[in-house]
Amino acid sequence: MIKLLQINPNNVAVSLFTGLMVLVLLFGYIIYFLFSYRHKQKDYKLLQSQKEEIDHQKNVLEEALSELRAAQSQLIHREKMASLGELTAGIAHEIQNPLNFVNNFSDVNAELILELQNELNSGNIEDALLISNDIAGNEQKINLHGKRADAIVKGMLQHSRTSTGQKELTDINSLADEYLRLSYQGFRTKDKSFNAVLETDFDGSIAKINVVPQDIARLLLNLYNNSFYSVTEKKKLNGETFEPTISVSTCKINNNIQIKIKDNGTGIPQKIVEKIFNPFFTTKPAGQGTGLGLSLSYDIVKAHRGTINLKTEEGIYAEFTIELPI
Amino acid sequence: MVYILIRLTHARHVISPPHKTILMFTDFYRAFYYSVLIIAAAIGLLYIAKVDKAFRWICLLLILTTISELVARYFKSHHENNNIVYVIFTPVEYFVYAMIYKMFFDDKKWTKILFISVAGLIFLELINTIFFQPISETPTNIMDIESVLLVILSLKLFISIREKPVFDNILKEGVFWFNSAVLFYYSFDILFWGFHNLVFRLENPPAIIYNSLLLFSGFLYLVFALAVLLNFNSVTKTIITA
Numbered sequence: 001m002i003k004l005l006q007i008n009p010n011n012v013a014v015s016l017f018t019g020l021m022v023l024v025l026l027f028g029y030i031i032y033f034l035f036s037y038r039h040k041q042k043d044y045k046l047l048q049s050q051k052e053e054i055d056h057q058k059n060v061l062e063e064a065l066s067e068l069r070a071a072q073s074q075l076i077h078r079e080k081m082a083s084l085g086e087l088t089a090g091i092a093h094e095i096q097n098p099l100n101f102v103n104n105f106s107d108v109n110a111e112l113i114l115e116l117q118n119e120l121n122s123g124n125i126e127d128a129l130l131i132s133n134d135i136a137g138n139e140q141k142i143n144l145h146g147k148r149a150d151a152i153v154k155g156m157l158q159h160s161r162t163s164t165g166q167k168e169l170t171d172i173n174s175l176a177d178e179y180l181r182l183s184y185q186g187f188r189t190k191d192k193s194f195n196a197v198l199e200t201d202f203d204g205s206i207a208k209i210n211v212v213p214q215d216i217a218r219l220l221l222n223l224y225n226n227s228f229y230s231v232t233e234k235k236k237l238n239g240e241t242f243e244p245t246i247s248v249s250t251c252k253i254n255n256n257i258q259i260k261i262k263d264n265g266t267g268i269p270q271k272i273v274e275k276i277f278n279p280f281f282t283t284k285p286a287g288q289g290t291g292l293g294l295s296l297s298y299d300i301v302k303a304h305r306g307t308i309n310l311k312t313e314e315g316i317y318a319e320f321t322i323e324l325p326i
Numbered sequence: 327m328v329y330i331l332i333r334l335t336h337a338r339h340v341i342s343p344p345h346k347t348i349l350m351f352t353d354f355y356r357a358f359y360y361s362v363l364i365i366a367a368a369i370g371l372l373y374i375a376k377v378d379k380a381f382r383w384i385c386l387l388l389i390l391t392t393i394s395e396l397v398a399r400y401f402k403s404h405h406e407n408n409n410i411v412y413v414i415f416t417p418v419e420y421f422v423y424a425m426i427y428k429m430f431f432d433d434k435k436w437t438k439i440l441f442i443s444v445a446g447l448i449f450l451e452l453i454n455t456i457f458f459q460p461i462s463e464t465p466t467n468i469m470d471i472e473s474v475l476l477v478i479l480s481l482k483l484f485i486s487i488r489e490k491p492v493f494d495n496i497l498k499e500g501v502f503w504f505n506s507a508v509l510f511y512y513s514f515d516i517l518f519w520g521f522h523n524l525v526f527r528l529e530n531p532p533a534i535i536y537n538s539l540l541l542f543s544g545f546l547y548l549v550f551a552l553a554v555l556l557n558f559n560s561v562t563k564t565i566i567t568a
């Protein structure tokens with residue numbers, strides 16, 4: 001050190017002093033870093049544990065949500081299957097008609113073919129030609145009723161299938177008519193004595209509109225079933241004097257198609273009007289309704305950007321008005 | 327800062343320190359420095375494939391530094407002037423440091439800053455070699471700038487570590503020791519080169535200056551090797567726990 005100072009005392013002393021100061025500063029910084037790190041680490045650990053807890057809760061909630069979704073889809077499926085069950089009787093009845101036609105006309109054709117063979121054997125060509133024309137006519141009828149049965153089966157399959165959500169050009173009038181009859185036949189199968197007046201007023205000028213046919217069919221079926229259920233209940237109360245009537249009408253208003261379904265059943269009490277579209281809300285006895293019918297109907301209408309409204313008077317009538325944009 | 331300014335003002339007058347011999351183990355300081363370097367490089371070679379990515383770059387730095395020092399010794403013995411080695415190695419060394427810090431920061435913004443700083447340093451080295459310190463001189467200007475940059479990076483890493491204190495015991499983490507070593511060594515490095523200039527204006531520069539640099543450098547690489555070993559331990563622990 002003495003030798004160094006002899007070389008250039010001022011420069012060396014200043015340099016050493018600066019070096020020492022830097023050393024002190026650096027050590028000071030490291031100590032400050034270590035202390036502040038420990039302090040921050042406590043906060044960080046607390047934050048981490050809170051984050052883990054939140055993550056855990058989030059996972060639990062997500063699991064619960066997915067379970068709920070699975071349960072919901074199961075319920076929806078069950079609701080669909082229930083309505084399909086109710087439809088089965090109506091469908092059976094609807095299929096029976098064309099099948100009767102098919103059977104009858106094929107029996108007639110069998111006889112006509114025998115006659116045709118006789119005429120041909122006897123060389124009576126003119127009569128043979130007439131008979132063959134009859135056979136051809138019957139054949140057309142068989143084909144027509146076969147297609148009708150086919151359409152009913154396809155409709156039933158469509159109803160049970162999960163909706164693809166794809167919109168198709170659909171004839172609302174024929175859909176409304178078809179499902180009205182299916183629902184009616186379903187109720188008649190349960191109660192043979194049940195009869196109702198079905199009034200329909202379909203606007204023929206309505207062109208096909210773009211909707212998801214399975215969903216609209218489900219919507220209509222839910223409303224029809226409710227109407228038939230309502231008039232059945234009223235009939236139980238009022239007896240033979242009461243004449244159950246269901247009116248279905250369609251019309252075009254501005255850029256919307258309006259479907260009205262009216263029944264002269266028990267109506268809906270004002271105190272529950274606001275709840276009828278809530279999921280799981282039902283006035284039916286336990287085991288008879290899932291409480292999802294109207295809730296699903298509401299969702300279907302909303303998915304089509306439409307509206308659904310109810311007018312009712314307890315004990316007098318209930319009228320649902322659906323408006324769907326064209 | 328005063329010393330940096332003095333250093334930059336007198337950069338052109340820097341000459342290489344006197345060497346009576348070119349052998350590696352002539353005295354305690356050199357023996358210590360080269361022994362540490364060789365041990366550190368050996369550790370680097372052994373553990374380069376077994377540690378985290380950032381520490382692989384530290385291993386590479388240890389290996390490259392050892393190679394450059396050996397080449398420098400060779401040049402000194404055969405051509406008297408070995409400054410070309412430092413002219414080439416300084417930006418290479420800074421690039422490796424930049425890669426290490428890139429791994430530690432793991433941040434897009436800082437990756438960009440680091441690559442810009444590498445490009446900037448190379449550009450300044452070219453300017454320095456052409457206009458201020460020819461290839462026959464030690465590129466002390468660039469060494470100064472590199473030291474300043476590394477001190478800044480080291481401080482930034484400390485801030486980042488504090489912002490996200492994930493380590494249970496920071497003293498057992500290689501990153502802490504590596505960064506502390508960089509902060510200490512390069513802070514003194516700035517001073518050293520400033521001091522170096524002042525001393526070299528004298529007729530008989532004291533050997534303690536160079537010896538202390540050798541000691542500091544030796545400790546730096548020793549701590550780097552320790553950091554690699556600490557990281558290897560924590561990686562092994564993680565694997566066992568997993």
